[in-house]
Amino acid sequence: MRDWRSRRQRSRFQRRHSWRVPVSGGLRLGEGALGSAALVFVLSACVSYGVITGFGDSRGERSQLGLAAVATFGPPSLPEFFGPGLPSDLPHVEAAAPQEKPATMQVVTGHIPRASTLAAALGSQGVAVQTVDRISRTLRPLFDFRRAQPGDFYALIQDESGEILSFEYQRGRRTVYRLERDEQGLRGVRSELPLERRVVRLAGVIDRSLFETVHELGEGAGLTEKYADVFIWDIDFSSQTRPGDEFRMVFEKFYDREGFVRYGNILAAQYRSGNREFTALYFKDKDGYADYYTPDGNSVRRTFLRAPVNYTHISSRYSKSRLHPILKVRRPHEGIDYAAPTGTAVWAVADGEVVFKGWEGGFGRLLKIRHNNGYISYYGHLSAYADGLHVGSRVQQKQVIGRVGRTGLATGPHLDYRLKLGGRFVDPLKVKFPAGRPVTVIAQPRFAQMRDLRLAELLEVSPALVLEAAM
Template sequence: MKQGLIILIFYLFGFILGCSVGSEEDIVIYKKEPTVAVADKEEALIVHGEGIGETTTVGIEEPTGPEVDKQEAPPVNGEQERENKTVEHTFNRGDTFYKVLLGFGIPPSEVFSLIESSKGIHNLKRVTTGTTMTLKVDPVQNTVTCLEFGYDNRHMLVVTKTDQGYVASKEEIVFDTRIRTIGGVIKSNLYEDAARAGCSPQLILSFADVFAWDIDFFSDLRKNDSFRLVFEEMYKDGEFVKYGKIIAAQFINREDPFRAFYFECGNGEAGYYDDEGKSVAREFLKSPLRYSRISSRFSGRRFHPILRIYRPHSGVDYAAPRGTPVEATCNGKVIFVGWKGGYGKCAIVKHNHTYTSYYGHLSRFARGMKKGKIIKQGQVIGYVGATGLATGPHLDYRLKKRGQFIDPLKYKSPRMRSLSKALMPQFEECKRQMSAMLVPRFSLPENVDPS
């Protein structure tokens, strides 16, 4: 009995072991050589391979056994759905367009194509610190599909990729314009008091330029004079970009009011006009320097600090830091550039048959300044220095009328133009609106920005 039971157990153990070994071997064989039956033409199943452009014939009989993982079919026509990647970059010191785009992985050939296609509008080899550009990049091909490059405050270079290559165009930047008003009282000088009121250096210079024909902001100012200006601020996407033009300005000097209103004549001309529609621009600027102080006036008898003798001083000396730009006071033609005795480095400009101006003791001349050159009012002709007989840096400015020197500070040059009667109604309406903005909303005890 026991003997028979042992034999039965041994038999069962062998049977189980045999089946296990056989199953494992069958699996191995199946993995190595799966059986696929080829179907007859009538029984064939046609499957179109998506994205690979092929037709595959397989049998209707499928192998049995472990499940085979199935992969998803690729996209139609092999195209992958993708979106262009947007990249923004602000150029820093030392950046070049070529180097920056290579850093984004753009191939050199693409960079050269962008530069070449843009030549007619802007040279991308020349970039300025602070300039911002926006790129749209194909993430698969790693090529630029669109470039936006603001090369100045008014225009943008747009380069788009087409089937024929890159195409460049110029677009005008659209700004959100806001009007702002600032006013104040002179306590020390225009620059300090206007800055304290909230004006930027750029605005102060622009304000001084509006009245440059009537007011010398160093020699003419008095304490408690007042100023007020209405100007544009340009915004893009809610951020300040730059200042626009001054549209109205007022300066009360020794209780004598000076007002100027910006007006466009409609024929492409624009400028500043006073209350009567007369241009504030005159034939001559009041001063050849924007900021300076008068160290010596026109005199028939002045004690010369170097020669130690009394002799006439036929001009006005403007003390200013060495290198301060000197501007031509009127349109004209340069008739002399060089060394002229006690004047040192000197430039002489003939304006017409009546007037000639002199600029002496210059440290150097403006680039390209030479005899015969035609210059415009306000153009820089040289820089303040102390050449010749001079104790310190200053400009010796002289004005000659019909061969005789006259006092530049007492000379009142004629206005350049006035508005026509046909334009006066339009100007009066413009002036009425801007005059309201020049009236302070409340009294200003100190220099503050009321807007």
């Protein structure tokens, strides 16, 4: 459909309106300048108010709503119709046969008010309860209107009998739900409004933390989280960053007509700390598989995450003899305690299957996951488990499986994370896990071309800069 919805949003019709539009298929305009000008005026008015949503396809077929006009011309001659003073040599206009009553369409538009619902908003504009119910039931597989938010836009077109011709509902700034009519009747469709894609470069030197530095450069926390995720297998940004560390990145930003909407992919990233340097490049092969790779084509991904939680600090490390803070006796502590606020998300460190979920002594609420390479990971002192998780559930790397807590023997909220291999616990911080799959041989020429481009962009250190933009 033509963006009559966005036209109306940008005009005074952005407020709630309901009006009727006469429709006639019998308007025939003669040849010449007056006929052409009248036709252009009529069609322009229809398009401006959203009455016409299309003029037909390449074969000349009518659109769903058909060709509509906003006036019906009856028997009077042109001088009688337009008034005296017209020249006598005007081109002939052939009038259609008079109609008893022109068909009409009812157009209803508006935004959901505060503390209201779609049903209440449409009802206040005279839309029948049965019509609202039909809209809700038809779109229910795609959207539950109980989740409607104030400000969401809607537009309903009905014929004079009240039959729905089309309905459109814009959720937020991106998502549109439509009712479209076909041979089967009404069907629901979900679509995303097009966004402008911009590729941007950012570089900086860390003063206190990565989050603060990125924020001071004008970008949001969402970008920092995406950047940290790229290096999650190599760098712990909650504890390993130092003042003077350098970072660079090339990334996507998406905009609509109102401004910034969201961040896209990190296309290239680099981090330098002392004599260590990490570089990751985003690449998608022709089969659609996408991952981050080092410049030589090896995956930066590891089979296990370095840590299963975004923690504040490590409160206790792996040890064969530790003074227990509650029992006050020395005993092995064969895991890592990650301190974090209660409720912080806990991730699965690798793909696997849940083999235990329940209470186990000093661990409190405990979760165990068995992985393909023989490891079993332990997650203790949880305050809650993820919804729907049970013994036998398959989980993926970095899937949320629970929340940090202090159940069992714990002096404060933290996660007790452990790894067992062959019946024995091992130090998670000392295990070397294999990398993911490298760039395939057939994709290496394309990868090399992309690599040279992105590395050149990373080397040009400068403030935020738009490199390219496209819809």
